[in-house]
Amino acid sequence: MLTYTQQFVRWLFHFYSKQCLSIKNTDTKTIANLKKTGASRWTHCRKRGADGNLRKCHEVEEPGKSSQSSRRQESFTTPESEGPVSRVKNWGDEVEAEEMRSNVRRDMHRYRRRILEADFPQRDRKISSGSSDSRDSRDSKESPAKGDIETDENTLIRRQKQINYGKNTLAYDRYIKEVPKHMRQPGVHPKTPNKFKKYSRRSWDQQIKLWRVKLHAWDPPAEEGSDLQQIEEIDLGEIMDFELDVECSADTESQCPTSSGASLSLAEAFKWSLSLVV
Amino acid sequence: MENSSKEEYKIQSFDLETQKLLKTALKDPGSVDLEKVSNVIVDQSLEDQIFSREAGRICYTIVQAEAKQTNGNVFRRNLLNRLQQAFKAREETRKRSTQEWVCLVSFICNIFDYLKVNNMPMMALVQPVYDCLFRLAQSDALQNEEEVDCLVLQLHRIGDQLEKMNMQLMDELFSLLRDGFLLQEDLSSMGRLLLLEILEFRAGGWSLSETAQKYYYSEVTD
Numbered sequence: 001m002l003t004y005t006q007q008f009v010r011w012l013f014h015f016y017s018k019q020c021l022s023i024k025n026t027d028t029k030t031i032a033n034l035k036k037t038g039a040s041r042w043t044h045c046r047k048r049g050a051d052g053n054l055r056k057c058h059e060v061e062e063p064g065k066s067s068q069s070s071r072r073q074e075s076f077t078t079p080e081s082e083g084p085v086s087r088v089k090n091w092g093d094e095v096e097a098e099e100m101r102s103n104v105r106r107d108m109h110r111y112r113r114r115i116l117e118a119d120f121p122q123r124d125r126k127i128s129s130g131s132s133d134s135r136d137s138r139d140s141k142e143s144p145a146k147g148d149i150e151t152d153e154n155t156l157i158r159r160q161k162q163i164n165y166g167k168n169t170l171a172y173d174r175y176i177k178e179v180p181k182h183m184r185q186p187g188v189h190p191k192t193p194n195k196f197k198k199y200s201r202r203s204w205d206q207q208i209k210l211w212r213v214k215l216h217a218w219d220p221p222a223e224e225g226s227d228l229q230q231i232e233e234i235d236l237g238e239i240m241d242f243e244l245d246v247e248c249s250a251d252t253e254s255q256c257p258t259s260s261g262a263s264l265s266l267a268e269a270f271k272w273s274l275s276l277v278v
Numbered sequence: 279m280e281n282s283s284k285e286e287y288k289i290q291s292f293d294l295e296t297q298k299l300l301k302t303a304l305k306d307p308g309s310v311d312l313e314k315v316s317n318v319i320v321d322q323s324l325e326d327q328i329f330s331r332e333a334g335r336i337c338y339t340i341v342q343a344e345a346k347q348t349n350g351n352v353f354r355r356n357l358l359n360r361l362q363q364a365f366k367a368r369e370e371t372r373k374r375s376t377q378e379w380v381c382l383v384s385f386i387c388n389i390f391d392y393l394k395v396n397n398m399p400m401m402a403l404v405q406p407v408y409d410c411l412f413r414l415a416q417s418d419a420l421q422n423e424e425e426v427d428c429l430v431l432q433l434h435r436i437g438d439q440l441e442k443m444n445m446q447l448m449d450e451l452f453s454l455l456r457d458g459f460l461l462q463e464d465l466s467s468m469g470r471l472l473l474l475e476i477l478e479f480r481a482g483g484w485s486l487s488e489t490a491q492k493y494y495y496s497e498v499t500d
Binding site: 089096 | 395396403
């Protein structure tokens with residue numbers, strides 16, 4: 001007879017594997033839209049169309065229906081692809097997109113300046129700690145050659161969105177309050193991936209995944225009654241690839257805590273299985 | 279303290295309860311229903327001439343406050359979407375009531391003026407603003423002093439910014455204004471005066487020479 005915990009963990013795996021397979025290969029923008037609409041809407045995409053070419057996944061919205069995510073009026077035509085399309089744009093979305101674009105450009109200027117400073121280091125000068133995701137230009141081993149940074153705006157915007165999701169969590173808030181930047185130890189403390197470095201898509205997505213898993217260590221403590229709620233709130237949209245043989249290195253968190261034989265609280269079991277799954 | 283914020287944001291025309299809501303939104307945006315706040319502001323702006331010309335400032339402050347406190351932009355998003363709805367319905371609004379139409383134009387332009395994104399004007403609003411101004415430059419609108427007055431007010435306030443965003447459209451607009459001034463017979467003399475002034479204003483690089491200032495704005499002694 002399985003304990004509740006074991007039953008629960010089994011169920012969790014089953015649930016994840018069902019859901020994750022259906023969103024395999026969904027790109028991040030759709031994931032972003034999925035996030036907006038809530039975990040209940042899943043696009044069932046086939047990776048390739050009938051002609052054999054890779055397909056982009058569409059977010060399917062029912063025409064004429066006002067969904068939870070978009071507050072568009074009746075007169076809007078259903079967009080054919082993810083998000084608002086050029087035909088009829090929603091000013092709220094447009095301005096947000098503008099803002100993201102100009103933020104990314106501003107970040108790029110700052111980053112370029114910082115790289116130049118790194119090339120001509122001034123020893124007694126402290127680089128001020130403004131909030132920024134890309135602060136490692138000083139490390140000459142990792143520092144990209146001058147021309148070798150990611151400049152494609154769409155890529156940068158996509159990456160920034162992923163970073164924003166991570167930063168927009170209670171865990172992140174608690175983390176930055178608890179550990180100031182100068183106290184961070186590499187390897188131990190999560191570090192935001194640098195969106196300006198050249199990485200393959202897979203590599204970047206993996207870094208984001210690992211970063212977010214690490215951040216979970218700072219999740220607010222769960223109360224007894226709210227454990228089930230926590231489960232519902234998992235945003236499965238964050239999971240890009242589901243692979244049963246886990247690639248990520250075993251952080252201390254992901255060691256299975258049941259080895260001691262002691263019974264787990266639901267929250268601990270949950271955290272453990274989450275880290276295994278991603 | 280109370281009065282100065284009333285003055286600054288021109289919220290005297292709201293009832294007291296709403297004024298309180300607005301003040302709370304300014305200080306503690308996370309604690310209020312920002313969608314409601316934006317609706318309240320939009321509704322008032324579409325009716326109240328004075329507020330429609332000044333609403334931008336309070337909107338900007340609330341947007342900043344919300345971004346800082348909760349990193350959200352519920353207020354701005356709802357504001358813009360309501361604005362977009364009103365913009366879409368502008369022709370009906372104009373038919374129904376010149377005053378409401380004029381309020382709408384003033385409000386959109388004021389939002390364009392104040393709600394900047396990283397210190398840049400919102401690109402999404404450039405075409406809509408021009409659309410409104412072009413509408414005001416049509417012959418049926420030029421006949422109407424209220425509309426000409428609205429048109430020149432907006433050009434005084436945001437003309438230079440609009441021109442930077444799109445020089446060609448501004449040239450086209452002024453072409454219409456020039457034509458209207460010269461060729462349209464049913465303009466009132468005040469309408470004509472307003473048009474002449476704005477033509478000179480732009481020709482002077484969006485400012486009026488001293489002599490022109492004297493001509494248009496000093497009291498005429500009999």
